[in-house]
Amino acid sequence: MLSEPSAAIVRATLPAVGAAIDEITAVFYRNMFAARPELLRDLFNRGNQADGSQSRALAGAVAGFASMLVAEPDRRPDQLLARIAHKHASLGIAPEQYPIVQRHLLAAVAEVLGDAVTPEVAAAWDEVYWLMAGALIALEARLYAEAGVEGCDVWRPWKVVGRVEETPEVATFMLRPADRSPAAPFLPGQYVSVRVELPDGARQIRQYSLSCAPNGTDRWISVKRVDGAGGAPAGEVSNRLHAQLREGDVIEISPPFGDTVLVEEDAPLLLASAGIGATPMISMLAHLAATGSARPVTVVHADHGPGSHAFRAELRQLVAKLPEATAHVWYENPDAPWPADRHGYADLSELDVPAGTRAYLCGPVPFMRSVRTDLLAKGVPAARIHYETFGPDSWLP
Structure with missing residues (x-):
């Protein structure tokens, strides 16, 4: 819980920090990698740094955490923290790395915002950082223990x-x-x-x-x-x-990590993917088939065409093994007899989505956003729509 004096300061300065967060994170990474080049070489994804996606993800996480702290001071944003903790654990992040980030991040805030960062403002945002870092360190320690990892050596x-x-x-x-x-x-x-x-x-x-x-x-x-x-x-x-x-x-x-996992229940299931986003869905389908599941399952997949559709044959075979499963596949450039009736982009508007459906999404963010919008319009509660992203998660729920 954020202290009352710090909560007031964070609430007052959040608009300024939020408006400058992209610049703050750019300065943060530039200065941290200058001081600690091994972090870019051996830990951070150099491609994500080059295209700016990592900066946007950090910006969203920090701003999102601070906003939740001041909006709902008695509730910890566990969903946001769990997703970050799983990613950190898969990288082998150690507690001693958090002070490095803290030092360079707060220095970047001060550099970008200048005189607006008084000692009181700096202390308030330092409290935000350590509330988030402390929660992540505890979650990551538990994940390491569950995975049987000694220390943080996941490799x-x-x-x-x-x-x-x-x-x-x-x-x-x-x-x-x-x-x-x-x-x-x-x-x-x-x-x-x-x-x-x-x-x-x-x-x-x-x-x-x-x-x-x-x-x-x-x-x-x-x-x-x-x-x-x-x-x-x-x-x-x-x-x-x-x-x-x-x-x-x-x-x-590393050991397996990730918080977007199949919930074992009898409720109807919808698996929506595009492109290589089919990978977690094919694992879920293989598990359902191997365990003889009788759950109603709707599979939605979008791809450029049959030639680029990974697991195309496996999808047909696994759906055939499930008594209550159907597959709906859209190709932008179809050139094969299956499927023959769905061309262009995925469109869920005509699909029947039973009450109580739990949905999993994986693919490009525009695809997931479109599917999520359709599902919400069909009455699927937001809490029952789960997603997985490849790369930094800049699409926070």
Whole structure:
């Protein structure tokens, strides 16, 4: 809980901080990486730094947390904190890294806002930061303990035991512990981090959703190669995995993390994905099929065309195994007999969404925002609509 004097100061200064938050975070990252270049080299995603998406995500998290503190002082924003904690745990973030962020973040606030940052203002925002950091440190410690991790060392060698080319741009890597020891269980919808050494010596980390059912020791990750089309940075890790990772190779991955997981219940289920967002959905479907679920399941997927639709055959097979499941697929450029009736962008307006439906979304933010809008209009409560993003989460609920 934020102290009353600090709450008053934060409430009064939040508009100014919010208006300048993009500049503040840009200054923060610039100064922190100048002082600690190893953080950019071995921890932060260099592609996200280059396109500014990481800055926008941090801005949203800090501003969102502060807004919640002053709007509802007796309630901790657990959903926001849980999502960040899972991502941090998958990176192996340690408690001693939080003071580094605090020092550079508050210095950036002072640099951008100048004389408006009095000692009292600085102290109030320092309190906000440590309330958030303290909660995250505690949550991350619990996640490490649940994963059986000593300290914050999440990395473990896994051997590639198979590789499948799903599409020209998506490859599935089948992994098994290199030392053949038991693997931590996971829930449908979770992801792992992969740490890869690049030619310049940097060890970059990326998260990939698990694309298999959670049974047995093996883990599958399905990686889309990011080619850098349209001026976006090419994917350093995805391109290296596609070019070099073969059966018999060993890579480092983390235990499974992620808070967007399939809830075990009898309620109707809607799984909506676009492009490579199908990865967590195919894991959920595989789990439902493996456990003989009788839940009503509606699958919605959008893609450019059949040739780019990863798991196209698996989707048909898994839906066929579920007695109450239907699939609705939209292609912008359809050239195959299945599906033949849905062209263009996904449109849920004509779909029947039963009362009590729980929905999971994964894909580009515009797609998820559109689907979420349709679901809300059909009466699905916001609390029953869950989403997973690839990359920094700038779309906070």
